Amino acid sequence: MKRIDVVELYVKKRxxxxxxxxxxxxxxxxxxxxxxxxxxxxxxxxxxVKYASVGKING
Structure with missing residues (x-):
């Protein structure tokens, strides 16, 4: 889990x-x-997230 995800989860719960x-x-x-x-x-x-990962195109 990324650090920002942990902070986001903490803030939501708070x-x-x-x-x-x-x-x-x-x-x-x-x-x-x-x-x-x-x-x-x-x-x-x-x-x-939809555009964050740029993968290699297999051709």
């Missing part, structure tokens, strides 16, 4: 935990927003 515990007072809203921004950056920096 968001889930915060959303479970925030309740009606939205006490974790700021932290959740910041973590979602981190996920956006991760998603923007990851190459598109």
């Amino acid at each position: 968001i889930e935990k915060l959303e479970e515990t925030q309740g009606e007072y939205k006490v974790n809203a700021k932290e959740i927003t910041e973590l979602k921004d981190v996920l956006d950056v991760i998603n923007q920096t990851q190459p598109n």
Whole structure:
């Protein structure tokens, strides 16, 4: 597993935990927003998997 995948997984799980515990007072809203921004950056920096691997054409 790549390092960025581990970070992405951690951030997603952290968001889930915060959303479970925030309740009606939205006490974790700021932290959740910041973590979602981190996920956006991760998603923007990851190459598109469909086009990332360029293989040798057998001819």
